[in-house]
Amino acid sequence: MKNNKELSYLIITGVFIITIFTSVILVNLYNNNENDSYYGKADKEIDASIDDLFVKDTILKITTSGNPVKYCVKTTMSVPGKNNLCWKDIYNNEVSVEVYKNKKYYIWIKDINDNISKYKDINT
Secondary structure (H helix, E strand, O other): HHHHHHHHHHHHHHHHHHHHHHHHHHHEEEEEEEEHEEOOOOOOOOOOEEEEEEOOOOOEEEEEEEEEEEHHHHHHHHOOOOOOOOEOOOOOOOOEEEEEOOOOEEEEEEEEEOEEEOEEEEEE
């Protein structure tokens, strides 16, 4: 009788734990609140654009137009969140970034309203 009670307790506890984990996973998968997202998303309309990218030696030159205020350069193509640490200031629509040779880089800009551009990429 004692073994049956222990087994029943283990089964009920296991089902409860699985239910909690499943609930957490489903909430995270179907959460549509963009502000809580780790990754950002590219906006449809942005008041800026990346006009030119080129690499000379190990310096990536970025030329923009419009009203960009920040840029982000990464080696992965996941869109950076609006508060990501990769965002750096743009001055006079030009940026120079030191990069490694033989790598692919993805570049985004964002405007004063935190709208993020679609990426442009370059191989160094």
